[in-house]
Amino acid sequence: MLAWHYTTGQKFRQISASGMLIPGGIGAEPTGTPVLWFSRNQHWEQTAGDECHETGQSVRRLTMRETYVASGGLARYGCDVKRLYAGEVLRRKAQMTHEVWAALYAVGKLQQAYPAAWCGSVDSMPVDGMVVHVLSESFKWQRFEACQPIVRH
Numbered sequence: 001m002l003a004w005h006y007t008t009g010q011k012f013r014q015i016s017a018s019g020m021l022i023p024g025g026i027g028a029e030p031t032g033t034p035v036l037w038f039s040r041n042q043h044w045e046q047t048a049g050d051e052c053h054e055t056g057q058s059v060r061r062l063t064m065r066e067t068y069v070a071s072g073g074l075a076r077y078g079c080d081v082k083r084l085y086a087g088e089v090l091r092r093k094a095q096m097t098h099e100v101w102a103a104l105y106a107v108g109k110l111q112q113a114y115p116a117a118w119c120g121s122v123d124s125m126p127v128d129g130m131v132v133h134v135l136s137e138s139f140k141w142q143r144f145e146a147c148q149p150i151v152r153h
Contacts, residue, residue, distance in 0.1 A: 002078035002131060003038035003119050006048035009072030012134070015127060021077060022124045032095030033122045038084055040117040043141075047113045061111050068135060076141065078131030086119040093122050 005021055015021060023034035039045035049061040050070055068074050085093050091101045108115040132144040 001040065001081050002042075003040050003081045003084055004042070004045070004076040004078050005036065005038050006045045006074065006076045008050065008067060008074060009134075011071075012073070012075040015075075015077075019128060020124050020126055023120075023122055032097075032100070033093070035090070035094045035120040035122060036125060037118065037120045038079060038081075039114075040081060040119065041114060045113060045117075046111050047108055049111075065139070068139075074135040075144065076133050077127055078133070079125065081119060083125075084119040084121055090118075090120055094120075 007015065021036050023036040037045075037047075039048075044064045046061060046064075049063060049067040052060050052062050052066070062070060064074070084090075091098070096104075105115045108118070133141040134144045136142050
């Protein structure tokens with residue numbers, strides 16, 4: 001089974017240029033070691049959506065379609081789930097406290113994500129050899145071919 005690292009078209013170009021997926025922070029301090037997040041959700045991970053700051057309202061995550069439009073498309077990198085950590089093992093590898101882990105889980109649930117599907121790595125991973133998909137204009141995931149346009153502009 002593949003787990004997916006979902007990302008925006010803008011970040012896809014940066015990842016393609018570097019050839020690496022690199023763990024990143026999540027905006028909460030202190031969180032321990034940065035994590036390269038994946039999801040076993042085979043369609044979309046809601047927490048991968050961009051944040052939207054609407055005047056007078058709380059921050060929300062854009063939907064998959066909204067993120068696609070706002071971020072120049074969507075892409076995902078597939079990795080064998082056996083190469084990743086999940087649950088308590090991931091929490092320990094990332095040196096996250098139980099409180100931070102519980103807060104991430106709760107926020108994920110509020111965003112209508114499925115935290116039990118989360119997994120990840122604390123190490124950078126080369127994208128060479130990963131399955132790479134881009135989201136088509138008809139909102140279907142398709143294998144990325146180097147000769148096709150990367151994402152919508």
